[in-house]
Amino acid sequence: MATRVWNFNPGPATLPLSVLERAKADLPVYGNTGMAVMELSHRGKEYDAIQTLARDLVAQLLGVPQNYKVLFLQGGASLQFAMIPMNLLAPGKTADYILTGSWSKKAYKEAKMAGAANVAGTSEAANFNRIPAQDELNLSKDAVYCHITSNNTIFGTQYQTFPDVGKVPLVADMSSDILSRKLNVGAFGLIYAGAQKNLGPSGVTVVIIREDLVEAGKTDIPIIMQYRTHAEADSFYNTPPTYSIYLLKLVLEWVKEIGGLDAVEKRNREKGKLLYGAIDAGAGFYKGAAEPGSRSLMNVTFRLPTEDLEARFIAEAKEAGFVGLKGHRSVGGIRVSMYNALEPEGIRRLCDFMTAFAKKNG
Numbered sequence: 001m002a003t004r005v006w007n008f009n010p011g012p013a014t015l016p017l018s019v020l021e022r023a024k025a026d027l028p029v030y031g032n033t034g035m036a037v038m039e040l041s042h043r044g045k046e047y048d049a050i051q052t053l054a055r056d057l058v059a060q061l062l063g064v065p066q067n068y069k070v071l072f073l074q075g076g077a078s079l080q081f082a083m084i085p086m087n088l089l090a091p092g093k094t095a096d097y098i099l100t101g102s103w104s105k106k107a108y109k110e111a112k113m114a115g116a117a118n119v120a121g122t123s124e125a126a127n128f129n130r131i132p133a134q135d136e137l138n139l140s141k142d143a144v145y146c147h148i149t150s151n152n153t154i155f156g157t158q159y160q161t162f163p164d165v166g167k168v169p170l171v172a173d174m175s176s177d178i179l180s181r182k183l184n185v186g187a188f189g190l191i192y193a194g195a196q197k198n199l200g201p202s203g204v205t206v207v208i209i210r211e212d213l214v215e216a217g218k219t220d221i222p223i224i225m226q227y228r229t230h231a232e233a234d235s236f237y238n239t240p241p242t243y244s245i246y247l248l249k250l251v252l253e254w255v256k257e258i259g260g261l262d263a264v265e266k267r268n269r270e271k272g273k274l275l276y277g278a279i280d281a282g283a284g285f286y287k288g289a290a291e292p293g294s295r296s297l298m299n300v301t302f303r304l305p306t307e308d309l310e311a312r313f314i315a316e317a318k319e320a321g322f323v324g325l326k327g328h329r330s331v332g333g334i335r336v337s338m339y340n341a342l343e344p345e346g347i348r349r350l351c352d353f354m355t356a357f358a359k360k361n362g
């Protein structure tokens with residue numbers, strides 16, 4: 001087999017090797033079905049077992065309370081930007097949006113089409129280098145929900161504690177940090193995540209929604225856009241993305257196998273300690289882009305003294321087998337995406353590379 005690189009792509013992103021090998025073994029013939037998973041009827045019992053297990057594993061790993069539905073939808077997190085306000089917001093009603101980066105801004109733009117969207121907090125003036133503090137928030141008392149982005153994939157910031165929004169349902173885009181740490185799902189009204197960062201390949205979006213919000217959804221919008229449609233059909237309203245959900249199931253089984261969220265969180269904290277340690281130890285050669293209190297454990301952003309050095313860093317890293325390190329153009333510099341599946345060994349090796357690079361060029 002050709003060698004696999006250390007893949008720091010922001011998404012789609014690296015998957016556990018054991019998952020890929022399982023998928024490879026299952027590829028032409030799945031179990032005793034005589035066909036590939038992607039050839040199975042979505043109405044048959046073999047495929048049903050896969051999707052049901054995936055749904056139950058999401059609930060089990062995250063400790064999803066009984067009064068929530070776990071849905072598998074399509075259209076990515078981006079469709080949720082539109083679907084949430086379509087269902088829950090209306091002219092004369094207000095939804096709060098805390099803006100912490102490009103993704104929250106996109107979500108906010110969609111909300112403005114459906115009703116009043118209030119910017120309840122933003123760190124845009126500081127180029128989104130931090131999460132706004134609780135006392136900076138300007139929350140509406142009667143908001144139908146408050147939307148946040150738990151991890152900002154582009155800017156490298158992450159909520160360390162979630163905002164207190166009282167009785168208002170908290171809605172969170174967790175595309176880039178779902179399943180990366182322990183979570184109190186009961187504190188949220190709705191959680192959504194495109195799978196292609198922490199959960200599997202692209203093509204499936206996980207939505208965890210409290211039942212009263214399913215019921216509160218509007219009935220005068222297209223049927224396929226209503227959460228109740230998908231909740232009532234248990235995510236079988238139309239053909240689900242069967243192969244993506246099968247891979248999601250394998251990733252969830254892998255998370256369970258390595259010890260669930262406790263173990264995953266511990267592993268992610270260790271990776272963060274190593275990498276931020278290497279950034280801070282560089283005598284100013286590397287400068288973290290995010291404020292220390294808002295640093296993400298999933299996407300680590302930093303700059304080098306010059307753009308020239310950044311280009312050289314990326315080129316030499318690539319030669320050394322580290323791929324996907326170029327920062328998003330809105331931040332520049334370097335971005336290390338280290339989702340659950342990125343092995344700690346990759347971070348140790350990258351840190352060694354960084355130390356040597358700083359020594360040579362500092």
Ligand SMILES: *Cc1c(COP(=O)(O)O)cnc(C)c1O
Pocket residue numbers: 011075076077078079103149151152153173174175176194195197
């Ligand atoms: C990647 C990402 C998105 C976009 O997801 P799509 O599946 O492409 O729609 C939205 N929000 C966050 C936080 C992301 O990281």
